[in-house]
Amino acid sequence: MPARTTWNTAFDIHRVADDGSLGANVLLAYWGNSTTNPDYAALSGYGRSELVGTPGAHQFIIRMPIPGANMLGTGTMPTPYGPSAYSEYLNSAPLFALKGSVDNVLFYWGTLGKLPTNGRILPEIQNVAVVTNPGVTSDAIRFLEFHVALYANPNYHPTKLGATAQIAIRPLDANAVAIGSPEVVIRAGSYQQFTGRAKSPGDYVLADLPPGLRTSFDVYKVDDNGSLGAIVESGSWGNSTLDESHAAVAVVGKSDLVGKPGALEFVVRAPVPGAGMVGTAVADLIQTPNYGSTINSPPKFAFIASATGVEFYWGTLDRPLEDNAQTPEIQSLPVVAYPGVTSAATSIELHFALYAQSGYSDSLLGATAEIAVRALDADGVAIGVSEVVYRDGSYEQFTGDEKSPGDLVLVSMPRTMGSHTASHSVLSCHTLEVHRRLILSNDDDASDAAYQHVANKATFEISDGASRNGHSGFMSAYHNGTRPQVELTGDVTFAADSTITLPRGLFHENANGSGSTGLDVSQLLSTISELTATVNDLKSRAPVYVNLRWVNNQTGIIYTDDKIQFKWDGSNHQLMFLALDIREEEILTGGVSVWRGGDEKRTNSYIISGSITEVFAYFTDPVTSSVNHNPEFDLKNWFTRALYYITPYYDYDDDPFPSYEITVLTGHSNHNRSFSIRRIN
Amino acid sequence: MANRWVIFHNNEIRFWTEDEQFANFTDVPFPDEECDILMNIPNFDGTQGVRLIVDESGNKIPELYDYPLPTPEMIREN
Numbered sequence: 001m002p003a004r005t006t007w008n009t010a011f012d013i014h015r016v017a018d019d020g021s022l023g024a025n026v027l028l029a030y031w032g033n034s035t036t037n038p039d040y041a042a043l044s045g046y047g048r049s050e051l052v053g054t055p056g057a058h059q060f061i062i063r064m065p066i067p068g069a070n071m072l073g074t075g076t077m078p079t080p081y082g083p084s085a086y087s088e089y090l091n092s093a094p095l096f097a098l099k100g101s102v103d104n105v106l107f108y109w110g111t112l113g114k115l116p117t118n119g120r121i122l123p124e125i126q127n128v129a130v131v132t133n134p135g136v137t138s139d140a141i142r143f144l145e146f147h148v149a150l151y152a153n154p155n156y157h158p159t160k161l162g163a164t165a166q167i168a169i170r171p172l173d174a175n176a177v178a179i180g181s182p183e184v185v186i187r188a189g190s191y192q193q194f195t196g197r198a199k200s201p202g203d204y205v206l207a208d209l210p211p212g213l214r215t216s217f218d219v220y221k222v223d224d225n226g227s228l229g230a231i232v233e234s235g236s237w238g239n240s241t242l243d244e245s246h247a248a249v250a251v252v253g254k255s256d257l258v259g260k261p262g263a264l265e266f267v268v269r270a271p272v273p274g275a276g277m278v279g280t281a282v283a284d285l286i287q288t289p290n291y292g293s294t295i296n297s298p299p300k301f302a303f304i305a306s307a308t309g310v311e312f313y314w315g316t317l318d319r320p321l322e323d324n325a326q327t328p329e330i331q332s333l334p335v336v337a338y339p340g341v342t343s344a345a346t347s348i349e350l351h352f353a354l355y356a357q358s359g360y361s362d363s364l365l366g367a368t369a370e371i372a373v374r375a376l377d378a379d380g381v382a383i384g385v386s387e388v389v390y391r392d393g394s395y396e397q398f399t400g401d402e403k404s405p406g407d408l409v410l411v412s413m414p415r416t417m418g419s420h421t422a423s424h425s426v427l428s429c430h431t432l433e434v435h436r437r438l439i440l441s442n443d444d445d446a447s448d449a450a451y452q453h454v455a456n457k458a459t460f461e462i463s464d465g466a467s468r469n470g471h472s473g474f475m476s477a478y479h480n481g482t483r484p485q486v487e488l489t490g491d492v493t494f495a496a497d498s499t500i501t502l503p504r505g506l507f508h509e510n511a512n513g514s515g516s517t518g519l520d521v522s523q524l525l526s527t528i529s530e531l532t533a534t535v536n537d538l539k540s541r542a543p544v545y546v547n548l549r550w551v552n553n554q555t556g557i558i559y560t561d562d563k564i565q566f567k568w569d570g571s572n573h574q575l576m577f578l579a580l581d582i583r584e585e586e587i588l589t590g591g592v593s594v595w596r597g598g599d600e601k602r603t604n605s606y607i608i609s610g611s612i613t614e615v616f617a618y619f620t621d622p623v624t625s626s627v628n629h630n631p632e633f634d635l636k637n638w639f640t641r642a643l644y645y646i647t648p649y650y651d652y653d654d655d656p657f658p659s660y661e662i663t664v665l666t667g668h669s670n671h672n673r674s675f676s677i678r679r680i681n
Numbered sequence: 682m683a684n685r686w687v688i689f690h691n692n693e694i695r696f697w698t699e700d701e702q703f704a705n706f707t708d709v710p711f712p713d714e715e716c717d718i719l720m721n722i723p724n725f726d727g728t729q730g731v732r733l734i735v736d737e738s739g740n741k742i743p744e745l746y747d748y749p750l751p752t753p754e755m756i757r758e759n
Contacts, residue, residue, distance in 0.1 A: 551728065553694065553695070553696045553697060554699075555700070556696060556699060567703075569708050570696030570698065571688065571695050571709050629708075631710070668696075670748045671748075
């Protein structure tokens with residue numbers, strides 16, 4: 001029998017009866033299975049789901065075998081997104097595909113009811129991540145059960161029956177015993193997308209979603225190349241408590257409106273009431289500040305519609321707005337009708353990208369959200385996109401998951417952030433860009449100088465930490481009508497190793513208006529340079545004295561400079577020298593005169609040639625092939641004075657060797673010698 | 682602390698140094714056989730005298746002593 005390469009899994013769709021049991025069979029439907037590995041075709045027929053489905057819903061369950069160890073699906077769809085993958089792997093009937101890793105299995109299904117052209121970017125392919133639960137290893141999972149309950153989605157499409165699916169995926173082991181804890185998620189699409197059978201509006205009357213549902217969505221990290229990266233976690237939004245039929249749904253895929261590399265991003269889509277934009281889900285909860293009883297800790301959305309636009313609300317109310325806590329726990333964003341765009345919008349998408357917001361709270365992870373809203377018509381065609389706006393808050397406020405600082409590492413916002421300001425504004429700017437700017441300005445460009453002096457002024461204030469009123473102006477920047485001005489109040493301290501770039505000069509305007517007096521920096525530098533040259537010249541010519549005392553019978557180096565070393569010969573009590581840097585053709589002359597009692601003994605001569613180096617020599621005799629010691633000049637007696645000198649014979653102008661004169665004084669012969677060394681350059 | 686070598690001639694200190702390049706007999710105008718060199722003699726700080734005492738076994742033991750203060754007579758004799 002030839003192997004089949006394409007399988008369709010048939011399954012029955014049942015209506016859930018009023019008592020919650022499995023009711024009548026509504027339809028026989030099919031799911032297309034993976035074309036790459038029919039061994040993992042789906043199975044069906046498991047009765048009433050205990051995970052999803054309330055009375056009036058359409059429900060079914062199918063079960064998929066998965067490859068087991070490491071959860072590497074042989075039915076992996078290699079490119080789950082992108083037009084090139086659709087035609088090869090998916091057609092009008094739903095197909096499933098798995099994409100596994102050591103951490104999770106991504107479960108894909110979808111149809112290709114419409115080509116992704118003409119701006120129609122409905123997420124026909126959807127997915128859910130099945131994350132390994134604590135204590136459940138990936139090796140243990142052999143099946144995934146797909147529980148689906150279908151409810152009404154009245155605004156999906158004019159000619160296609162829309163459905164909002166309540167989905168739970170449950171891992172099973174090899175004995176088909178459930179392991180792990182499934183999470184219920186919500187996805188919106190066409191009825192065909194979930195069942196493989198095309199239906200038009202009116203073919204079925206679907207029940208509304210039951211109250212209390214929350215919308216689950218996946219929070220992704222944006223990769224370095226800007227594409228959608230790994231799932232970081234799943235978040236959830238509480239939906240409007242007043243009209244559950246307008247529950248938000250998660251939108252799968254990379255946002256094309258927000259999200260730079262390193263950001264965490266997600267997209268949710270909320271239906272709006274359609275014609276007239278008169279919101280049937282209008283909530284009285286948005287009449288701030290009286291929203292206390294209607295919004296609680298998980299984020300909820302609500303909207304209020306009018307003839308000119310929709311205002312979209314979300315937020316949490318973890319903490320009462322007391323104690324000067326000015327954090328806007330409830331936030332809003334107006335979606336204004338755009339030129340040429342009528343009230344035809346039937347849904348809006350909120351695109352969130354989350355970045356670091358340091359200092360939000362000691363116990364709550366802060367986030368700055370980059371948000372854009374796109375309005376869609378009944379065909380899912382974008383009919384307007386809002387500008388990108390920014391909101392600060394807790395991470396929980398945007399995702400419903402409370403986090404502490406350190407639970408997640410958020411990158412700083414990689415862009416310059418602007419903000420419309422009122423009379424006062426607090427700005428926080430995080431950026432990865434090389435060029436960082438913080439611009440404070442008013443929009444009123446009145447030309448009157450006096451007005452600009454006041455209006456175009458920004459002040460940095462420093463708090464003393466004592467109270468909210470304990471601020472003091474530190475730096476003010478303003479425009480005086482002619483040029484920008486900066487005023488500093490208080491002390492200015494420069495950090496170690498900091499530098500300052502000097503202005504052209506330091507000037508003081510004369511009181512009588514007769515110009516200014518002051519210091520021109522370039523002239524100052526020129527003067528300093530001339531003085532430095534003079535000082536260096538004087539320094540080079542001035543004799544240098546070194547005075548020291550030395551134990552009489554200690555042998556050692558008593559003096560070293562760049563040209564010479566002097567050694568005291570503690571054995572014979574004579575001074576010796578070693579030329580360190582001398583031209584080979586130079587000759588050093590020198591000698592010694594010793595006063596001892598009433599006698600004076602002298603000698604001098606040329607004493608060494610520059611061709612002879614690396615030898616300590618006495619001042620008394622020429623050094624040729626050996627060093628001669630003349631004991632007549634040993635300074636072993638009491639109260640003597642000796643005067644040594646050494647000076648170059650040729651004294652080359654381009655490389656002179658210094659002259660030295662050394663006086664040695666002796667009191668008691670067994671005690672110290674006093675040396676005075678004078679260098680003459 | 683730096684090493685300190687003491688060079689002896691006929692068991693009496695000739696000179697001392699803390700510079701190893703001079704810790705030899707080059708500057709001593711006597712036969713090497715008459716000289717000795719010891720390193721790091723305990724309590725010798727360079728200001729005292731030191732001599733070598735030969736014990737019964739022939740070992741040379743350093744002995745420190747203070748230089749005598751000069752007397753007027755000694756000065757006049759100079």
